[in-house]
Amino acid sequence: MPHVDALVWFFFESAAALGSVVGLALFVLLVYWRRTGRGRPLLIALGAGAFLLLVQALVVTQREHAVRWLDRIQVDLVRSRSDALAAALAPDFETDQPRGAALNREAFLDYVQRFQQRLAVRWLERADLRLHDRAGDRFVVSAAYVAEVVGEQLGGAFRSRWSLTFARTPAGWMILHLHAEDIEGVPVPSWDDLTAR
Numbered sequence: 404m405p406h407v408d409a410l411v412w413f414f415f416e417s418a419a420a421l422g423s424v425v426g427l428a429l430f431v432l433l434v435y436w437r438r439t440g441r442g443r444p445l446l447i448a449l450g451a452g453a454f455l456l457l458v459q460a461l462v463v464t465q466r467e468h469a470v471r472w473l474d475r476i477q478v479d480l481v482r483s484r485s486d487a488l489a490a491a492l493a494p495d496f497e498t499d500q501p502r503g504a505a506l507n508r509e510a511f512l513d514y515v516q517r518f519q520q521r522l523a524v525r526w527l528e529r530a531d532l533r534l535h536d537r538a539g540d541r542f543v544v545s546a547a548y549v550a551e552v553v554g555e556q557l558g559g560a561f562r563s564r565w566s567l568t569f570a571r572t573p574a575g576w577m578i579l580h581l582h583a584e585d586i587e588g589v590p591v592p593s594w595d596d597l598t599a600r
Contacts, residue, residue, distance in 0.1 A: 425452035499582035
């Protein structure tokens with residue numbers, strides 16, 4: 404699958420990579436036309452390049468859907484807001500909970516608001532994002548973050564990794580499931596343990 408991921412990234416996600424290759428090909432064909440007087444290959448390449456760039460602009464991949472939601476949530480968390488998170492969560496959203504009950508959408512949003520009352524996220528950067536377990540109507544994203552979190556008795560930069568399941572809903576792609584994989588390299592067995600850190 405790494406080759407497929409690379410092709411998807413090149414043709415559908417990276418305007419810089421595709422644009423660079425199309426531009427280089429057009430330059431080579433322009434030189435060819437100037438030397439030989441044959442302009443047909445240049446015109447064909449110009450049309451093909453424009454078509455590829457148009458398709459890339461129109462197609463939104465699963466990774467791009469995930470990145471759009473995660474970017475909005477990231478901006479909101481730094482502002483101590485949860486509007487983007489609330490908009491991203493599917494109606495039947497649920498967290499993972501190895502110990503105790505899982506949190507549904509309402510309980511999780513309440514949890515986040517209580518977290519924001521106690522702690523502030525000064526800055527938050529996504530360090531890595533990987534897609535896996537793709538199916539037609541859902542996919543899983545594993546995302547690593549580094550954040551500076553401050554509170555009355557807590558402060559500093561923390562690394563974490565989260566696993567999010569996105570599902571196709573009538574409203575579009577939304578987050579169906581969330582699992583905290585680790586905080587500072589330590590597995591998080593429950594949401595209560597996470598707030599105790």
